[in-house]
Amino acid sequence: MIRKDHGAAVANDVARGTVVPPHRDGGQAQYVRRPVPDPQISGTGRARTWALDNLHRPITLRDLAFQESTSTRTFTRRFREELGTSPAQWLIRQRVERACALLEQSDLSVDDVAAAAGFGSTASLRLHLNTELGVSPSSYRATFRGRPGTHQEVSSERAAAGR
Incomplete structure (x- = not known):
């Protein structure tokens, strides 16, 4: 309802604020941004x-x-x-958050999102997103944009996974 009235960005912010994802298939971690000290x-x-x-x-x-x-x-x-936490764990979490923002707000391919977030490869992005949130990049994008990923994204994910 919020997504229809106010758009996906507002619905995502409301969902995070209430610790409820906008749509949940089950088995995923909560999508909550962690505050960074001043x-x-x-x-x-x-x-x-x-x-x-x-x-x-x-x-x-x-x-x-x-x-x-x-x-x-x-x-x-x-x-x-x-x-x-360790600097390495913090850095991974920040990269995951950057990737999530790009998946939500841009039409960049999953490969480009991985590069822009500093993961170096789509496989690394997929691994860390799955570890942190329990979802693939295309599933995350579909959840927060209200539509499935494009054929190109799904194909690049399958190719990277060796399927």
Whole structure:
């Protein structure tokens, strides 16, 4: 009803806010965006801001530590204290969120979404999206856009999966 009256973007925001997906086939994780601490008040904020601006590139722990002018060991310790997770896990989650946004808001192919989110390959995107949310990229897009993925997307996913 919300999607029909106000569009898919509003319906998706309402669904996330109520921790209810707009449509659910069953067995999937909830689609909830996790808040990121304010970069102005944290010891790893510059690195996280830089990483978000560079998700499309390969990012190493050394790159992140360099942004804060610390050793990788100190950076990792501070990061865990602030966010309760490792920099690598946080980075994967941010890439998944970027991919989800692109799947919802663009007509990019799944290959292009994988590249723009920094996964490097469609297989990597598929693996991480399935691990985090329990769905494939085309299923996610269909759920949040209210229509099935295009033939090209489904075909590229099948080809990448070896089917």
